Amino acid sequence: MIPEFGNFALVVALCFAVTQAIIPLLGTYRGNRTWIQMARPLALGQFFFLLFAYATLTYAFINNDFFVAYVAANSNTHLPLLYRITAVWGAHEGSMLLWTTILGVWTAAVAFFSRSLPEETTAQVLAILGLISFGFILFIITTSNPFATLLPNIPLQGRDLNPLLQDPGLAIHPPMLYMGYVGFSVAFAFAIAALLSGRLDAAWARWSRPWTIAAWCFLTLGITLGSWWSYRVLGWGGWWAWDPVENASFLPWLVGTALMHSLIVCEKRNAFKGWTVLLAIMAFSLSLFGTFLVRSGILTSVHAFALDPTRGVYMLLFLLIVVGCSLTLYAFRAHRIHSGGQFNALSRETFLLSNNVLLFIMMTTILLGTLYPLFIDAMHAGKISVGPPYFNAVFIPLSIPLFILLGIGPLMFWQKMPMKKIWQRIWLGLLITLVIGVVITVKILGHIHIMVIVGLTLAAWIIALTLIGLIQRIRQQGWRQSRNYYGMILAHLGVGVCIIGITVTSVYSIEKDVSMRPGNTAQVGQYQFTFMRTQPLIGPNYTGVTAVFTVKENGHYLTTLNAEKRLFPVQHMATTEAAIDAGLFRDLYISLGDPLRHGGWSLRLYYKPFVRWVWLGGLLMLFGGILALSDRRYKLAKRLATKTSSNQNVS
């Protein structure tokens, strides 16, 4: 019975989505208030049925209902409850359902938080979200239905969840990433609604901002969690590999970051409006593109589950329709966009514009590297792969000017700022940076590493200027700054922290592959790893071996670490559970390889300085975003409430 309920709920949600896409939009053209007002209930109805379908699938997983093909393929009676719940998004069909349900969440959130918006705007935004939702529900029903059944041969046992996905990090990584991806659909819907109605004003920017920041926060968290997961689970201690799937999440993040900044100019200075609309369209298109890349199975990757060509074709068509229609609309309406806001070459506007241009160029070069192998393959010109050296070669040179500008940007005035004033505000920061730069250079003299000098100097530059700006502002205006401002400070400090982490861990990590037997000791840096013994390991749905190590630092006992090798019998698959001694300034990391003859093991030992700073930076950016968000939403509700009441008074 359960799968029938799920199927039924999906079909009803599809009907709701169609109605939600058509009726309110027609209502705005014909001026029919009833039709316009239907947008909200329709959106909530659609959300309810999506949630119901999602809950149904979760229920089927919890009860191990192997009658459902998708459950049989991804669950097992020995799989722990937590992983049965997260297994819902463990493979293609379920993760598409998660995608769509999250779209439902955002739609419902728009319906809920938009009470202060003009009714027409709400109707248009919800209609566009309905249209996107329609495309995805149709995709699920026609090509990847998670409720398909296995009649008449119901298996007694399921094939289990991919062991790599049985990790707490993965329990939260995909939902967060999807919240980010899908969240850009709201900014997109606002942009399209503004183009449709021709009201591309400061109010539009003000409404779009909190939604964009919220989506950006989720995406930041999703990427950070993904990085942390791959560090822990994939067993090679890397936190970023320029894998196409990682790029797929990074591309919308870059454009989302640009969008977040250009919306500020739109709201405050009434400039860059055309460009901002284009960014909103691009951020969501790249999210769709990311979904296509990951879900269509055209990539060699951990994430490429689906190998069904109809899915790929459907998603590509959907992507082309969305991008094509929105760009056509943009082309027809672009001439109506009037940007006001005069500004000088030395102004905050210029810095924000440069930030946008640089982020955009970064995105293009990464997109190029990601698509190039696919393009060559499609042309039958051979099979190639583009690896990390390419991405590092383009990304690092582009990030240097970005970070230099990032330091100065927030210190600039709007419209214009004389060179003398700029100098007054940055000379101290420049001095501190130069001193730190010289100290670093002298300290590592002998083995000069250009990347360390450049990276740490840039980080010092960003952190010094951000803090100086903060101090100057507090001195002039007191502590009571907006949360928005403190959010910006925190996020920019996060960038600095992240740069320190990336620089130090990339350059000073020590990696050692060794073969060891119990009793042997290996030296890594100032640490001695002693292989004590192995012991058998029995988990709920796996067996394995635990290798016990003691770690000493210069002869003093530090800690005991247990590295595991797990064998999952159902999928005949082994996973490596690395043993990590985490610390703010260094991680020690043991990854178990294979058993060798005579009781030996191949092992990988790591000393990873400052690796936590990479994620710490990500978290600081996230908290900055949350802080800004808490500010904006408060202001938004209040300002709009007063605005509407004053409008009513006038009429």
Add this chain to the structure above:
Amino acid sequence: MNPKRTKRLTFVLIIVIGMAIAVGLALYALNQNINLFYSPSQVVTGQAPKHHMFRIGGIVKPGTIHQIPHSLDVSFDVTDKVNQVEVKYKGILPDLFRAGQGIVVDGQLNHHGVFIASQVLAKHDATYMPPEVRAALKEAKHYKHIKSVGKIQ
């Protein structure tokens, strides 16, 4: 030209120049960092470059995995079920590495025609086959003929 238009033109110019530099940088970097992919049959028939890094994809031939005692040196054959190439690797193999598994190997040929691997990739789950490997296996039947000719000689 009025000042507004001049300013706009300057911005457009900056963007165009920036893009041009970026594209130039990107294309240069692409040229330096592309790894071409070859199947074992292509390597055996001499189509692969001699002094360049490239990738081989295929199946780990059962019974060819040899671990050198007290070291991390390992050798194995990668096959497309028609031809095979001997691969030598020093280091830890991925969890999914085993006989019969579809894998992709990064590395370079030495003078004896042995592929010295710098990285062994075996991703996803036990039943997954990398698309390149699948294509290599499909293509391999065209080389059957070449192989048999070689044997007669």
